[in-house]
Amino acid sequence: MRIEKLLPIDVLTVNLLADKVFGKGYLTKSYFLNAIESRNFQGYVLRENTKVIAFCIVYKAKREDLIVKLKDDSLDNYFSEQLICLDTIVVSDAYRRKGLASLLIKKVIEDNIDATIYLNAWKQNGFVNLASVINKFGFRLYKEYLDIWKLECELNQFVCPSKKEGENCCCSSVLYYRSPK
Numbered sequence: 001m002r003i004e005k006l007l008p009i010d011v012l013t014v015n016l017l018a019d020k021v022f023g024k025g026y027l028t029k030s031y032f033l034n035a036i037e038s039r040n041f042q043g044y045v046l047r048e049n050t051k052v053i054a055f056c057i058v059y060k061a062k063r064e065d066l067i068v069k070l071k072d073d074s075l076d077n078y079f080s081e082q083l084i085c086l087d088t089i090v091v092s093d094a095y096r097r098k099g100l101a102s103l104l105i106k107k108v109i110e111d112n113i114d115a116t117i118y119l120n121a122w123k124q125n126g127f128v129n130l131a132s133v134i135n136k137f138g139f140r141l142y143k144e145y146l147d148i149w150k151l152e153c154e155l156n157q158f159v160c161p162s163k164k165e166g167e168n169c170c171c172s173s174v175l176y177y178r179s180p181k
């Protein structure tokens with residue numbers, strides 16, 4: 001098993017993995033292509049032989065963009081220079097609880113040792129899927145945001161696996177950060 005750069009030939013696979021967990025339409029092929037082409041992004045895949053079994057996308061972020069996304073201009077100074085956003089991480093369901101997400105996050109930290117890394121972690125059905133993994137790496141909980149995906153979700157711009165027919169969006173996002181040592 002090895003961690004490699006996300007390549008154009010992986011786009012179909014990672015997009016299918018993303019559709020399965022986040023719902024169709026949440027991440028698109030162009031999101032992944034942009035992650036490959038943009039100098040601000042870094043895409044990682046975990047391969048078993050040639051098969052992609054997990055991926056992670058990070059990008060260089062700006063404080064102002066985070067303020068706009070969260071609609072929160074009271075953000076602490078933890079979120080200032082050298083910000084890396086851990087934008088998305090998925091492990092194929094047959095490979096979970098074997099430490100693969102931890103491997104990917106360890107690599108992201110090693111590659112960005114001088115940066116503050118943050119993520120808007122998905123809280124689904126009252127539970128932050130990644131909580132135990134990121135706690136292990138010294139991420140701290142900053143604040144919960146109830147509605148960063150609400151509008152797109154309720155306009156059905158993607159098919160959230162947690163949203164029941166006729167009901168409102170029930171996911172929220174929890175902002176975590178990890179300052180450089």
Ligand SMILES: CC(C)(COP(=O)(O)OP(=O)(O)OC[C@H]1O[C@@H](n2cnc3c(N)ncnc32)[C@H](O)[C@@H]1OP(=O)(O)O)[C@@H](O)C(=O)NCCC(=O)NCCS
Pocket residue numbers: 021088089090091092095096097098099100101102103120121122129130132133
């Ligand atoms: C959240 C997600 C990425 C975690 O991936 P993962 O590879 O299962 O994560 P890890 O294996 O590193 O850690 C998960 C748990 O397994 C445990 N674990 C790690 N290695 C283990 C091993 N060898 N044997 C048993 N358990 C192990 C970890 O301690 C952690 O423990 P806990 O949750 O019981 O407290 C994965 O479940 C996923 O893709 N979910 C859907 C998408 C998603 O929610 N992404 C995050 C959006 S913010």
